[in-house]
C-alpha cells in the first residue's frame with residue numbers, strides 16, 4: 001500500500017490483491033463511499049450520478065434502479081440482441097477489417113443503446129458514437145490523479161470557483177454542471193414516449209421516477225451511465241484482445257482447437273456453448289486481466305468511518321482508497337511473468353494457476369458494494385465476441401511493403417482513467433471459405449432480426465445546448 005499526496009490530500013493506493021480484498025471486499029460496509037472529487041464530480045455530473053455518490057440511501061436507490069436495467073437477471077434477456085450485434089461485428093470485419101476499432105465501438109454502443117433507449121446504433125458515424133463517446137473519453141482522460149493541470153483543483157478546490165472565461169485550467173468543465181446530463185434526459189424522454197419502441201430502460205425509469213421523486217438530473221445520469229460506463233470500457237477491452245492476438249499468436253492455438261471441435265465451421269459459437277468452451281473462457285479472463293481497461297479500478301472508494309489495517313496497526317485509514325488494478329494484475333506472486341498473455345493461468349489446478357483471494361480470479365470490475373453494475377453484461381458480451389472472433393478470424397500482425405510482419409508494442413496504451421491500445425495496424429481475415437460463408441449468412445440474418453430496433457434520435461449533443469434548455 002502506498003500513500004500518494006496530491007498537495008494536502010492523501011490517497012492510499014492498494015497494489016496487492018489480498019489487501020484490496022480484505023479492505024474493499026470483506027470490509028465493504030466501511031469502504032463503500034466515494035471521496036470528494038472536484039473535477040470529475042463537482043464540475044461534472046455531481047451527486048446526482050451514482051458513480052460519484054457518497055454512500056447512503058440515494059446511492060442505494062440508484063444502484064437498485066441500475067440493476068433493473070443491467071442486473072444479472074436482466075442481462076440474460078439481452079443475450080439475443082447482444083449475440084446478434086456481435087454477429088454484425090463479424091460481418092463488418094469481412095468488409096472493413098482495418099476499421100476494427102470502429103466496429104467494436106459501434107457494437108458496444110448499440111448494445112447499451114438498445115437496452116437503454118430501445119434503438120440500435122447502426123453506423124459508426126452515428127453522433128451517439130462520434131460525439132458522446134468523445135466526451136466520455138475526454139472526461140476519463142482528465143480524471144487521472146496528478147496527471148493534468150485540472151487535477152490541481154483537487155488540492156485547491158477554490159480554483160474551481162472561478163468563472164470559466166477567466167479560468168483556462170478548467171478546460172471548460174463545469175458549464176451547466178456536466179454537459180452530458182440534460183442531453184441524456186432528452187434522449188431518455190424521447191425513448192420513453194416513443195410508442196413504436198418496445199420496453200426499454202428509459203421507460204422503466206420514467207415509470208419509477210414519481211415513486212422516488214427522481215429529478216431530471218438523476219434520470220439523465222441513470223440513463224447516460226449506460227453510455228458513459230458501458231461503451232468505451234467494453235470496446236476498449238476488445239481492442240486489447242486484438243492486440244493480444246497479434247502479439248501472442250501461440251496463445252490462441254488451444255482455444256481454436258476447442259472451437260473447431262465443439263462448434264465447427266457451419267455455425268458460430270453461441271451462449272449455449274459456453275460450458276463446453278473452458279479454454280475460450282480462460283482466454284477471455286486473460287484479456288480482462290492482462291490489460292484491464294479500468295487501470296486504477298475506476299473511481300476511488302472512501303471509508304465511511306475510521307479503520308485500522310494489520311500492517312499499519314497504529315495507522316488510521318481515513319483517506320480514499322484507489323485499487324491499483326494494474327499492480328494487482330501484474331503481481332508476480334499471483335501472475336508470474338505478468339506481461340505474457342497466457343490463458344493457461346486460468347486452468348484451475350494447472351501448473352500456471354495461483355491462489356487468488358476472489359473466486360473470479362480478477363479485480364477488473366472493482367470491489368464490494370461499488371463493484372461495477374454492468375459486470376454481467378460486460379462479461380457475457382466479451383465472452384461471445386472473443387469466442388466468435390477467435391472462431392472466425394486469423395488476427396495477425398500487419399505486413400509491411402516487403403511482406404515482413406510489423407511488430408506491435410504491448411505497452412503502447414492511452415493514458416487515461418480507462419486505457420486502450422493506441423492505434424495499431426493488423427490483419428483480420430476469415431479462417432476458411434466455409435467460415436466466411438457462415439459469417440456472411442449469420443450476419444445478414446442478424447441484421448434482419450435487429451431491424452425491430454432501427455430508429456433515429458432527433459437529438460445531437462453538438463447542437464442540443466444551442467437549441468434546448470433544461471425545463
Ligand code: HEM
Nearest residue numbers: 051229230233234294297298365366367370372373374378
Ligand atoms: C469491460 C467493461 C467494463 C469494465 C472493465 C468496468 C469496470 C468498472 C469499474 C472498475 C468500476 C468501479 C468499481 C469500484 O468502484 O469498485 C465500475 C463501476 C461502474 N460501472 Fe462498469 N465496467 C464495464 C462495463 C460496464 C457496463 C457495460 C455498465 C453498464 C451498462 C457499467 C456500469 C457501471 C456503473 C453504473 C458503475 C458505478 C457503480 C457505483 O459507483 O456504485 N460498467 N465499472
